[in-house]
Amino acid sequence: MSVTLDVSRETKARLEIYADLLRKWNPKINLVSKNTIDDLWNRHFVDSAQIYSLAPHPVKHWADLGSGGGFPGLVIAIMGAERKSPKKTTLVESDSRKCAFLRTVIRETGAFATVVNERIEVLPELSADIISARALGSLDLLLSFAERHLANNGTAIFPKGANWEKELADARSKWNFDYQLAKSKTETGPVIMKITGVARV
Numbered sequence: 664m665s666v667t668l669d670v671s672r673e674t675k676a677r678l679e680i681y682a683d684l685l686r687k688w689n690p691k692i693n694l695v696s697k698n699t700i701d702d703l704w705n706r707h708f709v710d711s712a713q714i715y716s717l718a719p720h721p722v723k724h725w726a727d728l729g730s731g732g733g734f735p736g737l738v739i740a741i742m743g744a745e746r747k748s749p750k751k752t753t754l755v756e757s758d759s760r761k762c763a764f765l766r767t768v769i770r771e772t773g774a775f776a777t778v779v780n781e782r783i784e785v786l787p788e789l790s791a792d793i794i795s796a797r798a799l800g801s802l803d804l805l806l807s808f809a810e811r812h813l814a815n816n817g818t819a820i821f822p823k824g825a826n827w828e829k830e831l832a833d834a835r836s837k838w839n840f841d842y843q844l845a846k847s848k849t850e851t852g853p854v855i856m857k858i859t860g861v862a863r864v
């Protein structure tokens with residue numbers, strides 16, 4: 664499935680600089696699975712862009728947890744420059760080599776994002792309006808991060824794989840929250856969960 668992105672020429676050019684850097688760095692620090700390199704655009708860029716589209720814009724502060732090679736957070740920061748939403752993006756990543764990569768892309772593209780080389784659990788509360796996290800952990804774990812780092816009335820956006828129904832049932836026994844589901848545009852089976860009102864049961 665190939666999906667085109669509705670972004671300006673400038674944004675597309677920045678995303679292409681990002682993709683070139685990713686191809687260059689990936690063999691050394693494994694930012695994304697090498698099986699996905701031939702389909703980089705769909706598997707990572709379009710996949711991240713759909714998360715951007717689901718947010719209630721305008722967004723002041725967007726925090727992406729466990730950013731790795733920058734998905735979805737760095738794509739969101741680059742797309743956001745056009746609409747000034749989010750105004751501020753924070754990328755949290757514990758691996759310092761991946762942080763060096765993220766900072767290089769930020770410098771080369773002029774993206775407006777801050778990299779925090781720290782573990783999510785020990786970070787002071789971020790009070791973000793949106794929290795995203797892709798491929799970071801179970802919904803239960805992600806909700807504990809959301810509880811800590813979301814501002815009041817904030818929204819968490821989590822893409823989830825084919826096992827999402829079981830994760831949802833497990834999380835329901837520990838957490839109260841409201842959610843909406845969107846189907847992934849890039850794969851059949853996965854969904855994107857949009858979650859508000861996170862509180863422990």
Ligand SMILES: C[S@@+](CC[C@H](N)C(=O)[O-])C[C@H]1O[C@@H](n2cnc3c(N)ncnc32)[C@H](O)[C@@H]1O
Pocket residue numbers: 694695728729730731732733734735755756757758761781782783784796797798799
């Ligand atoms: C499987 S990768 C996913 C990366 C990216 N979100 C993606 O979808 O391509 C998970 C990333 O989260 C980082 N990570 C895992 N646990 C973390 C924690 N507790 N605090 C900060 N970063 C963490 C890892 O270093 C890794 O880069």
